[in-house]
């Protein structure tokens with residue numbers, strides 16, 4: 001198939017995906033928090049920062065229409081597992097159609113992360129990636145999610161959150177320690193990519209290490 005033909009068949013799919021995402025945003029603006037899915041540049045930065053290629057168990061919170069899910073699957077190991085937790089039933093049904101035996105799509109709330117991991121008999125994740133909008137949820141709800149992530153994350157594991165607002169930093173840093181922030185401008189809107197690494201229990205007060213992330 002020629003490149004022109006391939007592009008002409010991909011474009012309508014991308015446009016349909018964006019339109020569907022936008023329609024769901026109009027129904028649940030606070031829960032979705034963004035008008036269109038993440039760009040390829042943002043997704044690349046997020047998957048690299050989370051080091052998904054090294055992880056055996058990966059958790060994705062808020063996969064939406066699956067652009068991030070597919071990129072994680074493309075980059076992760078053959079023997080790794082990806083648990084994608086989505087609260088919106090219409091988005092969940094899209095994720096649930098992805099044909100990959102390494103993926104577990106789960107309809108539910110990120111606040112129940114610990115129970116969901118246990119229900120699927122999964123190990124502590126080395127990478128947790130979140131696109132859920134902390135800025136539009138209550139502090140209580142956001143804190144519950146952060147505490148759940150910190151509790152389940154494997155020692156040395158990474159939590160990566162991509163957000164427009166700084167609220168995730170104020171919620172997360174008291175629990176996880178020093179954040180590392182990059183900016184991705186090739187996205188609408190430009191995003192902060194924040195990363196925390198859980199300590200190895202070697203004396204660090206809040207269980208988090210300072211980390212270096214390639215800019």
Ligand SMILES: C[S@@+](CC[C@H](N)C(=O)[O-])C[C@H]1O[C@@H](n2cnc3c(N)ncnc32)[C@H](O)[C@@H]1O
Nearest residue numbers: 034037038062063064086087088109110131132
């Ligand atoms: C900004 S969209 C991100 C979608 C996709 N990952 C991307 O980057 O394009 C945020 C997603 O988080 C989901 N979400 C919001 N709150 C959630 C929660 N408590 N648990 C699970 N998913 C949640 C929304 O339904 C939505 O799909």
